[in-house]
Structures are given as C-alpha cells and as structure tokens.
Amino acid sequence: MDPLKFFLVTDTHYFDVSFKASGPAYEERSRIDQKCVAETPYIIDAGFKKLADDKETEIILIPGDLVYRGEFQSHVGFREKLYKLKEQGKKIYLITARHDYSDNPVEFDADKLIPVKGMPREELRDFYKDFGFDAAISEHKKSMSYVVKLQEGFRLLALNCDGDCKDFKGLWDDQMAWALEQIKEAHEAGDYIFAMTHYPLLPFSPVMEFIGDAKLTDWEKRANEFADAGLSLIFTGHMHAQAVTEFTSKNGNKITDVQTGCFVGCPCAYRKVTIDEENVNIESFTIEDFEWDKGGKTGAEYFQWRFDRMITDIIDAMAFDFAFFTRLFGGPEKNKKLKVPVTMAGKLLQKLKLKHLGRLFLFNVDKSIGDRLVKDVCVEFVRNIFVGDEPYVKGTPMYDAVSKLLKRLHPITNIAGKKLGGKNPVLADIDSFVLSMIGDEKQRDYTANFKR
Numbered sequence: 001m002d003p004l005k006f007f008l009v010t011d012t013h014y015f016d017v018s019f020k021a022s023g024p025a026y027e028e029r030s031r032i033d034q035k036c037v038a039e040t041p042y043i044i045d046a047g048f049k050k051l052a053d054d055k056e057t058e059i060i061l062i063p064g065d066l067v068y069r070g071e072f073q074s075h076v077g078f079r080e081k082l083y084k085l086k087e088q089g090k091k092i093y094l095i096t097a098r099h100d101y102s103d104n105p106v107e108f109d110a111d112k113l114i115p116v117k118g119m120p121r122e123e124l125r126d127f128y129k130d131f132g133f134d135a136a137i138s139e140h141k142k143s144m145s146y147v148v149k150l151q152e153g154f155r156l157l158a159l160n161c162d163g164d165c166k167d168f169k170g171l172w173d174d175q176m177a178w179a180l181e182q183i184k185e186a187h188e189a190g191d192y193i194f195a196m197t198h199y200p201l202l203p204f205s206p207v208m209e210f211i212g213d214a215k216l217t218d219w220e221k222r223a224n225e226f227a228d229a230g231l232s233l234i235f236t237g238h239m240h241a242q243a244v245t246e247f248t249s250k251n252g253n254k255i256t257d258v259q260t261g262c263f264v265g266c267p268c269a270y271r272k273v274t275i276d277e278e279n280v281n282i283e284s285f286t287i288e289d290f291e292w293d294k295g296g297k298t299g300a301e302y303f304q305w306r307f308d309r310m311i312t313d314i315i316d317a318m319a320f321d322f323a324f325f326t327r328l329f330g331g332p333e334k335n336k337k338l339k340v341p342v343t344m345a346g347k348l349l350q351k352l353k354l355k356h357l358g359r360l361f362l363f364n365v366d367k368s369i370g371d372r373l374v375k376d377v378c379v380e381f382v383r384n385i386f387v388g389d390e391p392y393v394k395g396t397p398m399y400d401a402v403s404k405l406l407k408r409l410h411p412i413t414n415i416a417g418k419k420l421g422g423k424n425p426v427l428a429d430i431d432s433f434v435l436s437m438i439g440d441e442k443q444r445d446y447t448a449n450f451k452r
C-alpha cells in the first residue's frame, strides 16, 4: 500500500483583494490581532505556490477559518485560488468554521467600517462542494461533516465543530454517533481513518485549560470517546499555534492532536504529513516571504513584529495611553480607579531588566540574558507558546532565572497553589505550571514521528 501524503494548511483568513483595508479603523483592529488581513492575498499566493511546486504531494487538507470574517466576496476570491490549485493537480478537502459565515462583515475605509455582503452558513456546503463534500462516501449534512476515501487504505473524517454557533463549540451527540459509526466502518473495511476539525481537541499548553476558546467545549469527553474508538490522530487549527499534543484515555488508548498554526500570521506555518502502514511523520514549513512593503523586514521578522505588537501595544498603553488600554479592557468607568497603578506598572515595565529583577529578588541572572527587558521576555514567552517548540528547558539560563524567581515567590505561590489546585490540579504546583509554559522538553511541535 502506498503511503498517504498530504499538506495541512489552516486558518487562511482570506480578505478579498477588492476590499478596502487601510486607515485608522483598519489600524485599530490590526493592533490587537496577530494575523495579517490586508496582506492575505499575497501571503496565500506565496504559500499556495509552495504547495503547487511540490509535485509529489497532491492532497491538501484545510480545517476551517477560510476567510477573515464571513465576507461573501472573500469566499469567492478564496475559492478561485482553490480552483487554481485544483487545475495544478491538487485535491483539496476542507471544512468551514466560525469565521466563514456572518451577517455583518465589513471592509475598512479611513475611520469607517463599511458593511459588505456576508456568507450565510447554510450556503457553505454547496459553495465548497468541489472541495470534499461531493466526494464524500458518507455525509452528516446537518453538521456539514463528511468522510472521504483519500486513497487506497486511508479515510478522512472531516468534522465541523461550529456547535450551536454561540457558546458550545463541539460535536452534537448525533454527529458523534455518526462519527463513531464511520470509524467502526473504516476499521471493518481495513482502512486507517483519521480526523480533522477546527477547534483543538486537546489543550496544547497547561495555560490553555483556562482559555475557553482553546479547545472543544466538551474536549475531555470527546477525546476519551475518540481514543477508545481507535481514532488515534486528529488535525486541528483555530488557536493559530503549532502544537503536537498527546492524550491517553482512561482506558489507556492514545490520540494525538496535531494543531497547525495560522497560514497568515506568525509563524505562518503549514505541515506536510506522511502516513505509512505503521507511522505518522510530520514535517513543518513556514512562508518566508511574500509581495508586500514590509519596511525592510524579512517575512519572518514581519510576522513576528505583528505578533509582538499585539502585546507590546498593551504594555505601552498601560504607560502612555490609558484611554486605549481601557477601550480594550472594559471601558473607562470600570477602570478609572486603576489609572495610577496601571500607569506606574506600565512605566516600570518600560525599563525593568532581568538583572534588576534578580537584584530585587536576590538571585543571580546569567550575564547572557541580564540586559533583556522583562517586557520583551514576557512577550517572547507568549509568542513561543504559539510558535511552538518552546526553547527554555532545564539547563538554559532563562529556565534557571525563572525557576529561581519562582522559588523566591514561594511564600505567595504555595498559598495560591493550595487554593487553586483544588479547583484545577494543573495549578497545584505553580512552578511546574509556569516552567512547562516556557520550555517544551518534547520539541515535537514541528517535526514528529510516532506510531499511527
């Protein structure tokens, strides 16, 4: 049996080239978003060219968030790009997600948001019928999910997880029953079946346990059910992070969630996957460049700058632009009392270096990192969680500094750990919780090889 090869691309968030996307209204939205929007036509063209140039890989899977925010015209433009790939010999299988439909999408003109036509959710299946749905061997129409046979011996379970399109992001019971039936049928036919869905099945970092949006609403229940049904592999997106996460069910069965980063935001990654009769092999690539005035930055620098700005802007606003800060966090009335402490903290963060922090808390900071601003380090920690393969593992000066700081903070964190640990065991040991966020011992978020 030939091994299966495919690309996994997600969260393309295409914003049609015909839309206006500049001026103060556009800038204000961009300041708090890591993904590029006006740039998407050019980033996607550069990325799709790389896919087209790879002649040995025909299949492309896309688990949703195809366009920016449900603009009809963005879908028209994006689908055209998909048809072009098809003409070049690619077979594309996709599902849609919550950014793919909307009643009130906009374009950006000077300081105004101008309404544009939206895509109704119920039209998406037929609109994309040539990209998976019409090739299905089984379809769960109500949820816009399907199964296709990708090639001899391999099936894909494509699961839409829009849920109730409000708080519930997950799989309905009848959808799940259908999915479990599909897994069983594939196994009976001797086929290997794996899944893709938009929301991550598993929290990819301990901190993601606390972010509602970071995984399916009913993730634990579904992860147990899937693993016990013999589904061992699922591809996801949505959080715009690169992460390979494993889960073992109560009955001892394993499932791996391969989450792929956003195609149009830091680190602009996509994956190439090979599955043979025994193993899953994952390689990852990034889009290094695209046509755009990047102010002298390389593609990678530009994407990183966009990501970092999202956080540095908030820290800078604490110090210098309290009005902007309050617009982000609940409005001026609620935050009036906070103006003095927030401004003071913001100003302190502008200058505070790691070596100062060391002096303050009586620990040594290695010379190689002593002059780094605490603010920059915090931004980097957050970015690393999303970029993946977090580098600060045991033995690095940064790990050393953070673990020493945590030791000094024990009088506080011990009490907090006891209190919070009761609610969520992840927080019982604050030191391990924090250290696991800055360093990933496994280093398998980009390159991984495991039993299928």
Ligand SMILES: [Fe+2]
Pocket (backbone or CB within 6 Å): 011, 013, 065, 099, 238, 239, 240
């Ligand atoms: Fe997204």
Ligand SMILES: [Fe+2]
Pocket (backbone or CB within 6 Å): 065, 097, 098, 099, 198, 238, 239
């Ligand atoms: Fe999403």
